[in-house]
Amino acid sequence: MSVPAGSEYVRRQNIALVLRSLRAFGPATRTELARRTGLAKATVGTIVGGLRAGGAVSEDESVPSGRGRPGRPVSLAGESIIGLGLEVNVDYVAAVALDLGGRVKIAETRSVAAAGRPPSTSELVGLASDVRATLLGDGHTIVGATVAVPGLVAHDNRTVSWAPNLGWDGKQLAAEIELAFGGECPTTIDNDANCAALAEAAHGVTVDVDHSLYITGTVGIGAGIVQDGMLLRGGAGLAGEVGHMPIGDPRRRCGCGRLGCWEASVGLRAMLRAVQMPEEATPLQTAIAVAARAESDPLVREALAGLGHDLGIGLATLATVLDPSAIVLGGYFVPLGQYVVPAAQEVLADRLPSAAIHLPEIRLSSLGIHAAALGAAEDALADVFAGAAPL
Numbered sequence: 001m002s003v004p005a006g007s008e009y010v011r012r013q014n015i016a017l018v019l020r021s022l023r024a025f026g027p028a029t030r031t032e033l034a035r036r037t038g039l040a041k042a043t044v045g046t047i048v049g050g051l052r053a054g055g056a057v058s059e060d061e062s063v064p065s066g067r068g069r070p071g072r073p074v075s076l077a078g079e080s081i082i083g084l085g086l087e088v089n090v091d092y093v094a095a096v097a098l099d100l101g102g103r104v105k106i107a108e109t110r111s112v113a114a115a116g117r118p119p120s121t122s123e124l125v126g127l128a129s130d131v132r133a134t135l136l137g138d139g140h141t142i143v144g145a146t147v148a149v150p151g152l153v154a155h156d157n158r159t160v161s162w163a164p165n166l167g168w169d170g171k172q173l174a175a176e177i178e179l180a181f182g183g184e185c186p187t188t189i190d191n192d193a194n195c196a197a198l199a200e201a202a203h204g205v206t207v208d209v210d211h212s213l214y215i216t217g218t219v220g221i222g223a224g225i226v227q228d229g230m231l232l233r234g235g236a237g238l239a240g241e242v243g244h245m246p247i248g249d250p251r252r253r254c255g256c257g258r259l260g261c262w263e264a265s266v267g268l269r270a271m272l273r274a275v276q277m278p279e280e281a282t283p284l285q286t287a288i289a290v291a292a293r294a295e296s297d298p299l300v301r302e303a304l305a306g307l308g309h310d311l312g313i314g315l316a317t318l319a320t321v322l323d324p325s326a327i328v329l330g331g332y333f334v335p336l337g338q339y340v341v342p343a344a345q346e347v348l349a350d351r352l353p354s355a356a357i358h359l360p361e362i363r364l365s366s367l368g369i370h371a372a373a374l375g376a377a378e379d380a381l382a383d384v385f386a387g388a389a390p391l
């Protein structure tokens with residue numbers, strides 16, 4: 001993305017400042033906005049006028065305005081300004097359309113598990129094109145799209161470096177979406193754990209904290225790390241590949257080929273081995289079946305508590321480094337929370353340098369199957385709130 005020069009850059013930054021203030025602290029009069037942002041009232045007036053003309057904000061016309069009056073509250077509207085989140089996973093593709101005001105306009109999932117193979121890029125492009133047609137038909141503008149993938153994404157946010165569970169390299173994925181959208185929609189790619197972590201922070205169970213850790217629960221285990229409300233990405237964009245920390249059972253071989261990875265002890269298949277049950281069509285269905293068995297079978301409950309212990313070892317390791325205020329478990333952990341979390345929380349309390357000072361609370365994801373696509377949609381709007389995309 002090119003950086004506009006001089007006054008245009010300042011103008012976009014000021015617009016973004018007003019938008020972020022409205023999103024973070026809610027509606028405000030122009031006078032209050034000037035106070036909140038430190039901008040001159042005349043500058044705020046120009047910005048609000050422009051944003052209002054573009055449909056990004058609205059002013060409450062029912063409140064009388066004029067000299068000596070308190071002023072009309074300005075709110076984020078932006079119902080026609082859309083960030084599109086897409087997700088391609090092992091057994092489904094998903095799309096979420098989110099407007100500037102944080103409202104979900106469309107949420108759609110298409111299962112492709114019946115075919116017994118991972119989705120192809122054309123299935124994702126097909127869903128994206130259908131959703132785009134609906135949005136354009138309703139008069140919406142898509143300002144950007146982000147695709148969540150279960151794999152490593154390079155720092156350019158366009159190149160899938162490694163997605164072994166998908167069976168294709170995804171190097172052209174962003175370009176394919178842009179082509180299908182007629183070159184009008186800048187598209188980026190991000191890791192699914194990062195996207196889900198963003199979604200929980202904006203809409204889910206970590207809206208109340210600035211520092212959180214999101215753990216995916218599928219065949220693989222990945223993490224999205226939020227610090228000061230921002231994703232921690234690392235030097236090459238690969239931070240959060242926690243499933244391959246060498247803290248698992250040293251006899252277990254991981255999908256990456258090595259022995260002793262954490263996910264080889266706490267991933268979906270390790271859990272199934274522990275409870276001696278078969279895999280269902282999706283991780284969620286599998287976990288629901290195991291939870292049902294656990295109700296009546298003490299051996300299954302015992303196996304899940306053991307898994308919770310191993311999970312806690314990894315969470316304690318991560319918490320020691322990252323000091324999250326809360327840890328969110330997603331995927332298959334959600335239906336099994338009552339059997340897994342107590343043991344994990346116990347290890348966490350036992351292994352932290354001082355649980356008395358701070359013990360991160362383990363919470364279960366509340367966003368279900370759309371978490372990653374919703375976070376991708378948030379990411380697609382991020383340039384608008386950062387002043388990097390014109391409105």
Ligand SMILES: [Zn+2]
Pocket residue numbers: 243244254255256257258261
């Ligand atoms: Zn591994």
